[in-house]
Amino acid sequence: xxxxxxxxxxxxxxxxxxxxxxxxxxxxxxxxxxxxxxxxxxxxxxxxxxxxxxxxxxxxxxxxxxxxxxxxxxxxxxxxxxxxxxxxxxxxxxxxxxxxxxxxxxxxxxxxxxxxxxxxxxxxxxxxxxxxxxxxxxxxxxxxxxxxxxxxxxxxxxxxxxxxxxxxxxxxxxxxxxxxxxxxxxxxxxxxxxxxxxxxxxxxxxxxxxxxxxxxxxxxxxxxxxxxxxxxxxxxxxxxxxxxxxxxxxxxxxxxxxxxxxxxxxxxxxxxxxxxxxxxxxxxxxxxxxxxxxxxxxxxxxxxxxxxxxxxxxxxxxxxxxxxxxxxxxxxxxxxxxxxxxxxxxxxxxxxxxxxxxxxxxxxxxxxxxxxxxxxxxxxxxxxxxxxxxxxxxxxxxxxxxxxxxxxxxxxxxxxxxxxxxxxxxxxxxxxxxxxxxxxxxxxxxxxxxxxxxxxxxxxxxxxxxxxxxxxxxxxxxxxxxxxxxxxxxxxxxxxxxxxxx
Numbered sequence: 001x002x003x004x005x006x007x008x009x010x011x012x013x014x015x016x017x018x019x020x021x022x023x024x025x026x027x028x029x030x031x032x033x034x035x036x037x038x039x040x041x042x043x044x045x046x047x048x049x050x051x052x053x054x055x056x057x058x059x060x061x062x063x064x065x066x067x068x069x070x071x072x073x074x075x076x077x078x079x080x081x082x083x084x085x086x087x088x089x090x091x092x093x094x095x096x097x098x099x100x101x102x103x104x105x106x107x108x109x110x111x112x113x114x115x116x117x118x119x120x121x122x123x124x125x126x127x128x129x130x131x132x133x134x135x136x137x138x139x140x141x142x143x144x145x146x147x148x149x150x151x152x153x154x155x156x157x158x159x160x161x162x163x164x165x166x167x168x169x170x171x172x173x174x175x176x177x178x179x180x181x182x183x184x185x186x187x188x189x190x191x192x193x194x195x196x197x198x199x200x201x202x203x204x205x206x207x208x209x210x211x212x213x214x215x216x217x218x219x220x221x222x223x224x225x226x227x228x229x230x231x232x233x234x235x236x237x238x239x240x241x242x243x244x245x246x247x248x249x250x251x252x253x254x255x256x257x258x259x260x261x262x263x264x265x266x267x268x269x270x271x272x273x274x275x276x277x278x279x280x281x282x283x284x285x286x287x288x289x290x291x292x293x294x295x296x297x298x299x300x301x302x303x304x305x306x307x308x309x310x311x312x313x314x315x316x317x318x319x320x321x322x323x324x325x326x327x328x329x330x331x332x333x334x335x336x337x338x339x340x341x342x343x344x345x346x347x348x349x350x351x352x353x354x355x356x357x358x359x360x361x362x363x364x365x366x367x368x369x370x371x372x373x374x375x376x377x378x379x380x381x382x383x384x385x386x387x388x389x390x391x392x393x394x395x396x397x398x399x400x401x402x403x404x405x406x407x408x409x410x411x412x413x414x415x416x417x418x419x420x421x422x423x424x425x426x427x428x429x430x431x432x433x434x435x436x437x438x439x440x441x442x443x444x445x446x447x448x449x450x451x452x453x454x455x456x457x458x459x460x461x462x463x464x465x466x467x468x469x470x471x472x473x474x475x476x477x478x479x480x481x482x483x484x485x486x487x488x489x490x491x492x493x494x495x496x497x498x499x500x501x502x
Contacts, residue, residue, distance in 0.1 A: 001029065001100055001101075003028050004030075005070060006030040006068050006069050006070070007024050007029055007031050007032070007069070007072060007092070008067070008070065008071045009021040009031060009072045010035075010071065010077065011034075011073070011074035011076075011077075012035050012048065012055055013035040013043055013044060013045065014044075014074055015142060015144070015148075015149055016074060016148050016152065017033070017072075017074050018044045018047060018139065019137060019149065019152035019153065020152065021033050021048065021053055022051060022053075023155045023156055024101075025051050027101060032064060032068055033053055033054070034056040034057075034059070034061075036058065036060070037057065038057050039057040044139050044140065047139060060083070065088075068089055069089060069090070071089050071090070071092070072091075072092045072093070072094070072097060073093075074094075075148070094148065098151060098155075102182065103155055103161055103182055105135070105159060105160055105161055106184055106185075106337070107154050107161035107182060108123070108161065108186055109150075109163045109164075109165045109183045109185075109186035109187075109212065110123070110164055110186060110189070110333075111166070111187070111189070111212045112187070112209070112224075113189070113190055113191055113192045114189060114190055114375075114377070115189035115190065115325065115329075116165070116166060116189060117143070117145075117374075118323065118326050119189060119326050119329055120164040121352075122348070122349070122352050123330050123333055123334060123338075124162050125352055126334045126338065126340065127159075127160065127338055129347070129348045130338070130340055130344055130348075132338060133157075133160075134160050134162040135153055135154060135156040135157060136156065137149055143164070143166075144164075145163075145164040145165060145166035146166045146177075147173065150163040150164070150165060150177045150181060151180045151181055160337075160338070161183075163177070163181060163183075165186070171207075174208060175214060175215045178211065178215035178216060179215045183215075183219065184219045184220070185216075185219050185221070185222070186212060186216065186220075186221060187221075187222045187223070187333055188213075188221060188223045188227075188230050189224060190224050190227045190325075190379070191205075191227060191229040191230055191233075192229075192273060192274040192379030193205065193377065193379065193405060202259050203259055203263075206229050206233065207233075209233075210233045213234060213239050216241055217240070218241040218242075219241045219242075220241055220336065220337075221234070221239065221241060222244045222246065222329055222332045222336070223243060223244070223245055223246070224325060225245030225246060225286065225290075226247040226271065226275045226276055226277070226286060227275045228260060228266060228268060229258065229259075229260075229274075232284045235284065244290050244291070244336065245290050245291070246290065246328045246332060247275075247289040247291075247293070248296065248324050248325060248328070249293065250296055250321065252269035252271055252276050252277060253270060255269055256268050256270045256274060258274055258278075260284055261282075262280060262281075264280060264281065266278055266279070272322050272325065273378070273380075273382040275325070290307075291306065291331075291332055292305075292306045293305050293306075293324050293325075293328050294306060298319065301315060301316040301317070301319065302316065303316070305328060305331060307342075310342075312346065314327065314331070314346060315346070315349065315350040316349065316352075317349070317350055317352045317353045317354070319359055319387065320359060320383075320384070320387035321383075321386075321387055322387060327349055330349075331345055331349065334348075356493070357372060357493035357496070358373060359384065360373070360493075360496075362499045363500060365499060365502050366478050366502075368477075368484060369483065369484045369485070370474070371388075371485070372486070372487045372492045373487075373488050373493070374489070374490060375401075375488045376401050376403070376404070376464070376489050377403065377404065377409065377413075381401070381413045381488060382419075382420075384488070385397065385416060385417065385419075385420040385486070386420060389420045394422040394483070395421060395482060395485065395486050396422060396423040396424070396477045396485045397417045397420075397421040397486050397487075398425045398427050398470070398473040398474060398476075398485065398486070399414070399424065399427055399473075399488060400431075400464050400469070400487060400488065400491035400492040401464045401490070401491075402430035402431075402464030403430065403464075410431065410434050413431070414434040414438065418448070421486075423449075423450060423477070423480045423482055424449045425450050425451075425473045425476050425477045426449070426451055427465050427470055427473030427474075427491075428464040428465040428489065431464075435449050436451070439451070463494065464489050465489065465491035465492075466491070467491075467495045470492060470498055471495070471498045471501070474487060474498060475502060478502060
Protein backbone atom coordinates (compact mmCIF):
# COMPACT_ATOMS: atom_id res chain seq x y z
CA UNK A 1 0.00 0.00 0.00
CA UNK A 2 1.71 3.12 -1.33
CA UNK A 3 0.92 6.48 0.28
CA UNK A 4 1.42 8.22 -3.07
CA UNK A 5 -1.55 6.33 -4.52
CA UNK A 6 -5.25 7.01 -4.00
CA UNK A 7 -7.65 4.56 -2.39
CA UNK A 8 -11.29 4.77 -3.48
CA UNK A 9 -13.72 3.46 -0.85
CA UNK A 10 -17.18 2.45 -2.05
CA UNK A 11 -19.98 2.71 0.53
CA UNK A 12 -18.72 5.37 2.96
CA UNK A 13 -22.24 5.74 4.38
CA UNK A 14 -21.99 2.19 5.68
CA UNK A 15 -20.17 1.37 8.90
CA UNK A 16 -17.27 -0.60 7.40
CA UNK A 17 -16.63 1.76 4.48
CA UNK A 18 -16.79 4.77 6.77
CA UNK A 19 -14.29 3.27 9.20
CA UNK A 20 -11.88 2.15 6.47
CA UNK A 21 -11.87 5.60 4.85
CA UNK A 22 -11.04 7.23 8.17
CA UNK A 23 -8.38 4.64 9.11
CA UNK A 24 -6.58 5.13 5.80
CA UNK A 25 -6.72 8.91 6.09
CA UNK A 26 -5.42 8.83 9.67
CA UNK A 27 -2.50 6.68 8.47
CA UNK A 28 -1.58 9.26 5.83
CA UNK A 29 -3.08 7.66 2.72
CA UNK A 30 -4.93 9.54 -0.01
CA UNK A 31 -8.61 8.61 0.19
CA UNK A 32 -11.76 9.19 -1.87
CA UNK A 33 -15.25 7.94 -1.12
CA UNK A 34 -18.53 7.30 -2.82
CA UNK A 35 -22.00 6.17 -1.81
CA UNK A 36 -25.36 5.86 -3.54
CA UNK A 37 -26.98 7.62 -0.57
CA UNK A 38 -27.26 11.40 -0.74
CA UNK A 39 -25.47 13.28 2.02
CA UNK A 40 -28.72 14.15 3.81
CA UNK A 41 -29.52 10.43 3.98
CA UNK A 42 -25.98 9.31 4.86
CA UNK A 43 -26.21 7.90 8.38
CA UNK A 44 -22.54 8.41 9.23
CA UNK A 45 -21.72 11.54 7.22
CA UNK A 46 -21.00 13.45 10.43
CA UNK A 47 -18.09 11.16 11.36
CA UNK A 48 -16.34 12.08 8.09
CA UNK A 49 -16.32 15.78 8.99
CA UNK A 50 -12.81 17.13 9.56
CA UNK A 51 -11.25 14.58 7.23
CA UNK A 52 -9.95 15.77 3.87
CA UNK A 53 -11.84 13.09 1.96
CA UNK A 54 -13.58 13.88 -1.33
CA UNK A 55 -16.93 12.06 -1.31
CA UNK A 56 -19.32 11.54 -4.21
CA UNK A 57 -22.80 11.24 -2.68
CA UNK A 58 -25.75 9.80 -4.60
CA UNK A 59 -23.61 8.36 -7.39
CA UNK A 60 -20.46 6.49 -8.32
CA UNK A 61 -19.18 8.57 -11.26
CA UNK A 62 -16.47 7.63 -13.71
CA UNK A 63 -14.25 10.31 -12.17
CA UNK A 64 -14.15 8.28 -8.95
CA UNK A 65 -12.58 5.34 -10.75
CA UNK A 66 -10.26 7.52 -12.83
CA UNK A 67 -8.80 9.25 -9.77
CA UNK A 68 -8.44 6.05 -7.71
CA UNK A 69 -5.49 3.68 -7.95
CA UNK A 70 -7.16 1.07 -5.74
CA UNK A 71 -10.84 0.35 -5.20
CA UNK A 72 -12.12 -0.95 -1.84
CA UNK A 73 -15.68 -2.33 -2.27
CA UNK A 74 -18.04 -3.10 0.63
CA UNK A 75 -18.39 -6.64 1.92
CA UNK A 76 -21.98 -6.66 0.69
CA UNK A 77 -20.97 -6.14 -2.95
CA UNK A 78 -20.82 -9.51 -4.77
CA UNK A 79 -17.64 -10.35 -6.66
CA UNK A 80 -19.65 -10.79 -9.86
CA UNK A 81 -21.24 -7.33 -9.61
CA UNK A 82 -20.88 -5.05 -12.61
CA UNK A 83 -18.84 -2.52 -10.59
CA UNK A 84 -16.17 -5.09 -9.74
CA UNK A 85 -16.25 -6.96 -13.07
CA UNK A 86 -15.87 -3.74 -15.07
CA UNK A 87 -13.34 -2.12 -12.77
CA UNK A 88 -9.92 -1.77 -14.39
CA UNK A 89 -8.24 -0.73 -11.14
CA UNK A 90 -6.80 -3.04 -8.50
CA UNK A 91 -9.35 -4.28 -5.96
CA UNK A 92 -8.54 -4.36 -2.24
CA UNK A 93 -10.91 -6.28 0.02
CA UNK A 94 -11.84 -5.24 3.56
CA UNK A 95 -9.94 -8.25 4.89
CA UNK A 96 -6.81 -7.28 2.94
CA UNK A 97 -6.92 -3.80 4.48
CA UNK A 98 -7.27 -5.40 7.95
CA UNK A 99 -4.28 -7.67 7.26
CA UNK A 100 -2.10 -4.78 6.02
CA UNK A 101 -2.95 -2.23 8.74
CA UNK A 102 -2.43 -3.33 12.34
CA UNK A 103 -3.88 -1.80 15.55
CA UNK A 104 -0.46 -0.58 16.79
CA UNK A 105 -1.78 -0.13 20.34
CA UNK A 106 -2.70 -2.34 23.31
CA UNK A 107 -6.23 -3.73 22.87
CA UNK A 108 -8.54 -4.90 25.67
CA UNK A 109 -11.92 -6.58 25.16
CA UNK A 110 -15.03 -7.04 27.28
CA UNK A 111 -17.48 -9.86 26.61
CA UNK A 112 -20.20 -11.80 28.39
CA UNK A 113 -23.96 -12.12 28.27
CA UNK A 114 -24.82 -9.15 30.50
CA UNK A 115 -22.86 -6.13 31.72
CA UNK A 116 -20.68 -5.62 28.63
CA UNK A 117 -21.83 -2.11 27.74
CA UNK A 118 -21.72 -0.84 31.33
CA UNK A 119 -18.23 -2.27 31.86
CA UNK A 120 -16.88 -0.97 28.54
CA UNK A 121 -18.31 2.51 29.07
CA UNK A 122 -16.93 2.74 32.59
CA UNK A 123 -13.44 1.53 31.64
CA UNK A 124 -13.34 4.14 28.88
CA UNK A 125 -14.44 6.81 31.34
CA UNK A 126 -11.60 5.90 33.69
CA UNK A 127 -9.17 6.10 30.77
CA UNK A 128 -10.43 9.54 29.67
CA UNK A 129 -10.40 10.84 33.26
CA UNK A 130 -6.71 9.95 33.43
CA UNK A 131 -5.64 11.37 30.08
CA UNK A 132 -5.69 8.07 28.17
CA UNK A 133 -7.58 8.20 24.84
CA UNK A 134 -9.38 5.04 23.69
CA UNK A 135 -10.04 4.65 19.97
CA UNK A 136 -13.70 5.43 19.16
CA UNK A 137 -15.71 4.37 16.12
CA UNK A 138 -17.83 7.59 16.29
CA UNK A 139 -20.68 5.93 14.40
CA UNK A 140 -23.67 7.77 15.82
CA UNK A 141 -26.39 5.49 17.13
CA UNK A 142 -24.31 2.35 16.53
CA UNK A 143 -23.33 0.13 19.44
CA UNK A 144 -20.79 -1.63 17.26
CA UNK A 145 -19.92 -4.66 19.36
CA UNK A 146 -19.94 -7.34 16.67
CA UNK A 147 -18.84 -8.20 13.13
CA UNK A 148 -16.12 -5.93 11.69
CA UNK A 149 -16.72 -2.76 13.70
CA UNK A 150 -14.55 -3.65 16.75
CA UNK A 151 -11.81 -4.92 14.42
CA UNK A 152 -11.74 -1.66 12.47
CA UNK A 153 -12.26 0.50 15.57
CA UNK A 154 -9.02 -0.89 17.03
CA UNK A 155 -7.16 0.60 14.05
CA UNK A 156 -8.40 4.16 14.57
CA UNK A 157 -6.31 6.74 16.42
CA UNK A 158 -6.04 6.31 20.18
CA UNK A 159 -3.72 5.32 23.00
CA UNK A 160 -5.56 2.06 23.67
CA UNK A 161 -8.38 -0.01 22.26
CA UNK A 162 -11.21 -0.79 24.69
CA UNK A 163 -13.74 -2.90 22.82
CA UNK A 164 -17.10 -4.40 23.62
CA UNK A 165 -17.16 -7.85 22.05
CA UNK A 166 -20.64 -9.16 21.33
CA UNK A 167 -22.25 -11.73 19.11
CA UNK A 168 -25.58 -12.19 17.40
CA UNK A 169 -25.30 -15.92 17.95
CA UNK A 170 -22.91 -16.41 15.03
CA UNK A 171 -20.04 -18.86 15.60
CA UNK A 172 -16.67 -17.40 14.62
CA UNK A 173 -17.61 -13.77 15.32
CA UNK A 174 -15.99 -13.46 18.74
CA UNK A 175 -12.86 -15.35 17.75
CA UNK A 176 -12.38 -13.21 14.65
CA UNK A 177 -12.58 -10.01 16.72
CA UNK A 178 -10.03 -11.21 19.29
CA UNK A 179 -7.64 -12.48 16.61
CA UNK A 180 -7.76 -9.50 14.26
CA UNK A 181 -7.51 -6.87 17.01
CA UNK A 182 -4.46 -8.66 18.46
CA UNK A 183 -6.19 -8.45 21.83
CA UNK A 184 -3.93 -8.94 24.83
CA UNK A 185 -6.48 -9.00 27.65
CA UNK A 186 -10.13 -8.90 28.52
CA UNK A 187 -13.02 -9.29 30.95
CA UNK A 188 -15.65 -12.03 30.85
CA UNK A 189 -18.58 -10.74 32.91
CA UNK A 190 -20.82 -13.86 32.89
CA UNK A 191 -22.23 -16.47 30.52
CA UNK A 192 -25.95 -17.18 30.85
CA UNK A 193 -28.48 -18.46 28.28
CA UNK A 194 -29.09 -16.20 25.28
CA UNK A 195 -29.50 -16.58 21.49
CA UNK A 196 -30.64 -20.18 21.96
CA UNK A 197 -33.07 -19.83 19.07
CA UNK A 198 -30.06 -19.44 16.76
CA UNK A 199 -27.62 -21.80 18.44
CA UNK A 200 -29.74 -24.60 19.89
CA UNK A 201 -28.31 -25.36 23.34
CA UNK A 202 -26.80 -23.33 26.13
CA UNK A 203 -23.40 -24.97 25.65
CA UNK A 204 -23.51 -24.15 21.93
CA UNK A 205 -23.95 -20.50 22.95
CA UNK A 206 -21.26 -20.81 25.64
CA UNK A 207 -18.83 -22.19 23.08
CA UNK A 208 -19.31 -19.09 20.93
CA UNK A 209 -18.27 -17.00 23.95
CA UNK A 210 -15.44 -19.48 24.52
CA UNK A 211 -13.81 -18.20 21.34
CA UNK A 212 -12.77 -15.21 23.46
CA UNK A 213 -10.69 -17.58 25.62
CA UNK A 214 -9.45 -19.74 22.75
CA UNK A 215 -8.08 -16.84 20.70
CA UNK A 216 -6.61 -14.93 23.65
CA UNK A 217 -3.57 -17.21 23.66
CA UNK A 218 -1.32 -16.24 26.54
CA UNK A 219 -3.04 -12.94 27.32
CA UNK A 220 -4.69 -11.91 30.58
CA UNK A 221 -8.32 -12.74 31.38
CA UNK A 222 -10.25 -11.07 34.21
CA UNK A 223 -13.21 -13.34 34.91
CA UNK A 224 -16.21 -13.73 37.19
CA UNK A 225 -14.99 -16.71 39.23
CA UNK A 226 -18.50 -17.29 40.56
CA UNK A 227 -19.75 -18.28 37.11
CA UNK A 228 -19.29 -22.06 36.68
CA UNK A 229 -19.54 -21.80 32.89
CA UNK A 230 -16.56 -19.44 32.62
CA UNK A 231 -14.43 -21.49 35.00
CA UNK A 232 -15.39 -24.71 33.23
CA UNK A 233 -14.46 -23.34 29.80
CA UNK A 234 -11.08 -22.11 31.09
CA UNK A 235 -10.38 -25.65 32.26
CA UNK A 236 -11.69 -27.37 29.14
CA UNK A 237 -9.70 -25.09 26.83
CA UNK A 238 -6.59 -25.39 29.02
CA UNK A 239 -6.04 -21.64 28.90
CA UNK A 240 -2.31 -20.88 29.26
CA UNK A 241 -2.50 -17.15 29.96
CA UNK A 242 -2.98 -15.28 33.23
CA UNK A 243 -6.39 -15.65 34.90
CA UNK A 244 -7.56 -13.12 37.49
CA UNK A 245 -10.81 -14.04 39.24
CA UNK A 246 -13.29 -11.84 41.07
CA UNK A 247 -16.54 -12.29 42.97
CA UNK A 248 -18.90 -10.92 45.60
CA UNK A 249 -19.23 -12.14 49.19
CA UNK A 250 -23.00 -12.09 49.61
CA UNK A 251 -25.64 -14.50 50.85
CA UNK A 252 -27.24 -16.49 48.01
CA UNK A 253 -30.89 -15.63 47.39
CA UNK A 254 -31.96 -18.63 45.31
CA UNK A 255 -30.80 -21.89 43.80
CA UNK A 256 -30.68 -22.19 40.03
CA UNK A 257 -29.74 -25.05 37.76
CA UNK A 258 -27.06 -24.53 35.13
CA UNK A 259 -25.52 -26.93 32.63
CA UNK A 260 -21.88 -27.68 33.37
CA UNK A 261 -19.27 -28.07 30.63
CA UNK A 262 -19.21 -31.79 31.50
CA UNK A 263 -22.87 -32.05 30.48
CA UNK A 264 -24.36 -32.46 33.96
CA UNK A 265 -26.81 -30.07 35.58
CA UNK A 266 -25.32 -28.39 38.63
CA UNK A 267 -27.05 -26.41 41.38
CA UNK A 268 -25.80 -22.83 41.72
CA UNK A 269 -26.49 -21.00 44.97
CA UNK A 270 -27.13 -17.75 43.14
CA UNK A 271 -25.95 -14.32 44.24
CA UNK A 272 -27.06 -12.99 40.86
CA UNK A 273 -28.65 -15.10 38.13
CA UNK A 274 -26.32 -17.93 37.08
CA UNK A 275 -23.48 -16.88 39.40
CA UNK A 276 -22.68 -17.78 42.98
CA UNK A 277 -21.49 -20.92 44.78
CA UNK A 278 -21.34 -24.23 42.92
CA UNK A 279 -19.82 -27.70 42.91
CA UNK A 280 -19.86 -30.36 40.20
CA UNK A 281 -18.60 -33.92 40.45
CA UNK A 282 -16.35 -33.22 37.46
CA UNK A 283 -14.28 -30.96 39.71
CA UNK A 284 -15.64 -27.54 38.75
CA UNK A 285 -16.19 -25.62 41.98
CA UNK A 286 -16.21 -22.03 43.20
CA UNK A 287 -12.59 -20.90 43.54
CA UNK A 288 -11.13 -18.65 46.19
CA UNK A 289 -11.20 -15.56 44.02
CA UNK A 290 -8.34 -13.07 43.72
CA UNK A 291 -10.55 -10.00 44.24
CA UNK A 292 -13.61 -10.18 46.49
CA UNK A 293 -16.22 -7.50 47.17
CA UNK A 294 -17.54 -7.53 50.75
CA UNK A 295 -19.75 -5.40 53.02
CA UNK A 296 -21.98 -4.46 50.11
CA UNK A 297 -24.32 -1.62 51.09
CA UNK A 298 -26.68 -1.05 48.17
CA UNK A 299 -28.63 1.66 49.96
CA UNK A 300 -25.53 3.80 50.48
CA UNK A 301 -23.86 2.51 47.31
CA UNK A 302 -20.63 1.32 48.89
CA UNK A 303 -18.62 -1.89 49.18
CA UNK A 304 -15.15 -2.98 50.27
CA UNK A 305 -12.91 -4.57 47.67
CA UNK A 306 -10.20 -6.91 48.92
CA UNK A 307 -7.35 -7.00 46.40
CA UNK A 308 -4.29 -9.29 46.64
CA UNK A 309 -2.46 -6.38 48.30
CA UNK A 310 -4.93 -4.21 50.18
CA UNK A 311 -8.54 -3.39 51.02
CA UNK A 312 -10.17 -0.40 49.34
CA UNK A 313 -13.59 1.16 49.91
CA UNK A 314 -15.55 1.76 46.73
CA UNK A 315 -18.26 4.40 46.38
CA UNK A 316 -20.66 3.66 43.52
CA UNK A 317 -22.68 6.04 41.40
CA UNK A 318 -24.95 3.22 40.16
CA UNK A 319 -27.38 0.81 41.78
CA UNK A 320 -27.63 -2.94 42.01
CA UNK A 321 -25.64 -6.00 43.07
CA UNK A 322 -24.99 -6.85 39.42
CA UNK A 323 -23.13 -3.55 39.16
CA UNK A 324 -20.89 -4.54 42.08
CA UNK A 325 -19.70 -7.35 39.80
CA UNK A 326 -19.34 -5.00 36.83
CA UNK A 327 -17.43 -2.39 38.81
CA UNK A 328 -15.10 -4.95 40.37
CA UNK A 329 -14.07 -6.34 36.99
CA UNK A 330 -13.48 -2.83 35.66
CA UNK A 331 -11.40 -1.75 38.69
CA UNK A 332 -9.11 -4.73 38.10
CA UNK A 333 -8.84 -3.92 34.38
CA UNK A 334 -8.06 -0.25 35.03
CA UNK A 335 -5.35 -1.27 37.52
CA UNK A 336 -3.83 -4.07 35.45
CA UNK A 337 -4.38 -3.01 31.83
CA UNK A 338 -4.31 0.79 32.12
CA UNK A 339 -1.68 0.64 34.87
CA UNK A 340 -3.50 3.07 37.15
CA UNK A 341 -3.27 3.16 40.96
CA UNK A 342 -6.55 2.71 42.83
CA UNK A 343 -6.66 6.34 43.96
CA UNK A 344 -6.83 7.35 40.29
CA UNK A 345 -9.62 4.84 39.58
CA UNK A 346 -12.03 5.32 42.49
CA UNK A 347 -13.10 8.93 41.72
CA UNK A 348 -14.22 7.80 38.24
CA UNK A 349 -16.17 4.91 39.76
CA UNK A 350 -17.96 7.26 42.18
CA UNK A 351 -18.92 9.74 39.46
CA UNK A 352 -20.14 7.11 36.98
CA UNK A 353 -23.93 7.28 36.87
CA UNK A 354 -24.49 4.47 34.42
CA UNK A 355 -25.30 3.93 30.77
CA UNK A 356 -28.39 5.20 29.02
CA UNK A 357 -31.06 2.50 29.09
CA UNK A 358 -29.65 0.66 32.10
CA UNK A 359 -31.81 1.14 35.22
CA UNK A 360 -32.49 4.60 33.79
CA UNK A 361 -35.10 6.85 35.37
CA UNK A 362 -36.74 8.64 32.46
CA UNK A 363 -39.39 10.85 34.06
CA UNK A 364 -42.19 11.17 36.58
CA UNK A 365 -45.65 10.97 34.98
CA UNK A 366 -48.91 11.23 36.91
CA UNK A 367 -46.99 10.84 40.15
CA UNK A 368 -45.34 7.61 38.99
CA UNK A 369 -41.61 7.11 38.42
CA UNK A 370 -40.89 5.55 35.03
CA UNK A 371 -37.68 3.58 34.46
CA UNK A 372 -36.39 1.74 31.41
CA UNK A 373 -33.86 -1.07 31.28
CA UNK A 374 -32.33 -2.84 28.28
CA UNK A 375 -32.54 -6.28 29.96
CA UNK A 376 -33.59 -8.66 27.20
CA UNK A 377 -32.60 -12.20 28.18
CA UNK A 378 -33.78 -14.38 31.09
CA UNK A 379 -30.75 -13.87 33.34
CA UNK A 380 -30.61 -10.14 32.67
CA UNK A 381 -34.30 -9.66 33.42
CA UNK A 382 -34.15 -11.72 36.62
CA UNK A 383 -31.06 -9.88 37.87
CA UNK A 384 -32.34 -6.38 37.14
CA UNK A 385 -35.85 -6.91 38.52
CA UNK A 386 -34.45 -8.53 41.67
CA UNK A 387 -32.34 -5.41 42.24
CA UNK A 388 -35.30 -3.09 41.59
CA UNK A 389 -37.34 -5.08 44.11
CA UNK A 390 -34.65 -4.78 46.79
CA UNK A 391 -34.11 -1.09 46.15
CA UNK A 392 -37.63 0.21 45.56
CA UNK A 393 -40.28 -2.33 46.54
CA UNK A 394 -43.42 -2.71 44.38
CA UNK A 395 -43.46 -1.87 40.67
CA UNK A 396 -45.32 -2.55 37.44
CA UNK A 397 -43.31 -4.16 34.63
CA UNK A 398 -44.02 -3.45 30.96
CA UNK A 399 -42.50 -6.24 28.83
CA UNK A 400 -41.31 -5.20 25.34
CA UNK A 401 -39.10 -8.25 24.75
CA UNK A 402 -39.14 -11.05 22.22
CA UNK A 403 -36.38 -13.35 23.45
CA UNK A 404 -33.48 -14.30 21.19
CA UNK A 405 -33.91 -17.77 22.70
CA UNK A 406 -37.46 -18.11 21.34
CA UNK A 407 -40.44 -19.48 23.25
CA UNK A 408 -38.34 -20.97 26.04
CA UNK A 409 -36.67 -17.64 26.69
CA UNK A 410 -39.99 -15.78 26.59
CA UNK A 411 -41.43 -18.12 29.23
CA UNK A 412 -38.37 -17.73 31.50
CA UNK A 413 -38.54 -13.93 31.17
CA UNK A 414 -42.27 -13.87 31.98
CA UNK A 415 -41.74 -16.11 35.01
CA UNK A 416 -39.11 -13.70 36.38
CA UNK A 417 -41.44 -10.76 35.81
CA UNK A 418 -44.22 -12.60 37.67
CA UNK A 419 -41.85 -13.36 40.53
CA UNK A 420 -40.78 -9.77 41.21
CA UNK A 421 -43.54 -7.48 39.87
CA UNK A 422 -46.78 -6.37 41.46
CA UNK A 423 -48.43 -5.91 38.06
CA UNK A 424 -47.44 -7.04 34.54
CA UNK A 425 -48.29 -5.36 31.24
CA UNK A 426 -47.23 -7.53 28.30
CA UNK A 427 -46.57 -5.11 25.43
CA UNK A 428 -44.66 -7.33 22.99
CA UNK A 429 -46.48 -9.97 20.95
CA UNK A 430 -44.25 -12.69 22.45
CA UNK A 431 -45.09 -11.70 26.03
CA UNK A 432 -48.79 -11.33 25.14
CA UNK A 433 -48.90 -14.95 23.95
CA UNK A 434 -47.28 -16.17 27.19
CA UNK A 435 -49.72 -14.00 29.18
CA UNK A 436 -52.69 -15.66 27.50
CA UNK A 437 -51.31 -19.09 28.43
CA UNK A 438 -50.71 -18.01 32.03
CA UNK A 439 -54.22 -16.56 32.37
CA UNK A 440 -55.77 -19.67 30.87
CA UNK A 441 -53.91 -21.91 33.32
CA UNK A 442 -54.46 -19.64 36.34
CA UNK A 443 -57.38 -17.17 36.05
CA UNK A 444 -56.43 -15.66 39.44
CA UNK A 445 -53.57 -13.90 37.63
CA UNK A 446 -56.18 -11.55 36.15
CA UNK A 447 -55.49 -9.37 39.15
CA UNK A 448 -51.85 -8.99 38.13
CA UNK A 449 -51.62 -9.41 34.35
CA UNK A 450 -53.27 -6.67 32.29
CA UNK A 451 -53.77 -7.59 28.65
CA UNK A 452 -56.01 -5.87 26.11
CA UNK A 453 -55.49 -7.75 22.89
CA UNK A 454 -52.94 -9.75 20.93
CA UNK A 455 -50.92 -7.45 18.68
CA UNK A 456 -49.70 -8.28 15.20
CA UNK A 457 -46.17 -6.79 15.31
CA UNK A 458 -43.60 -9.01 13.60
CA UNK A 459 -40.18 -8.92 15.19
CA UNK A 460 -37.44 -7.36 13.08
CA UNK A 461 -33.85 -7.84 14.23
CA UNK A 462 -33.75 -7.72 18.02
CA UNK A 463 -36.61 -5.25 18.46
CA UNK A 464 -39.39 -7.06 20.32
CA UNK A 465 -42.21 -4.49 20.16
CA UNK A 466 -43.41 -1.61 18.02
CA UNK A 467 -43.55 2.03 19.08
CA UNK A 468 -47.33 1.89 19.40
CA UNK A 469 -47.15 -1.25 21.56
CA UNK A 470 -44.66 0.42 23.91
CA UNK A 471 -46.93 3.49 24.10
CA UNK A 472 -50.04 1.39 24.83
CA UNK A 473 -48.16 -0.61 27.45
CA UNK A 474 -46.96 2.48 29.29
CA UNK A 475 -50.43 4.07 29.19
CA UNK A 476 -51.94 0.97 30.74
CA UNK A 477 -49.21 0.79 33.40
CA UNK A 478 -49.85 4.41 34.41
CA UNK A 479 -53.45 3.55 35.21
CA UNK A 480 -52.51 0.81 37.68
CA UNK A 481 -52.24 1.25 41.44
CA UNK A 482 -48.46 1.23 41.69
CA UNK A 483 -46.05 4.16 42.07
CA UNK A 484 -43.26 2.80 39.88
CA UNK A 485 -43.21 1.55 36.27
CA UNK A 486 -40.31 -0.34 34.73
CA UNK A 487 -40.30 -0.97 30.97
CA UNK A 488 -37.82 -3.67 29.99
CA UNK A 489 -36.32 -4.60 26.64
CA UNK A 490 -34.66 -2.97 23.65
CA UNK A 491 -37.92 -1.46 22.42
CA UNK A 492 -38.50 0.17 25.81
CA UNK A 493 -35.12 1.92 25.69
CA UNK A 494 -35.35 2.75 21.98
CA UNK A 495 -38.77 4.38 22.31
CA UNK A 496 -38.30 5.86 25.80
CA UNK A 497 -39.08 9.38 24.54
CA UNK A 498 -42.72 8.24 24.35
CA UNK A 499 -42.82 8.85 28.11
CA UNK A 500 -42.81 12.61 27.52
CA UNK A 501 -45.97 12.33 25.41
CA UNK A 502 -48.00 10.66 28.17
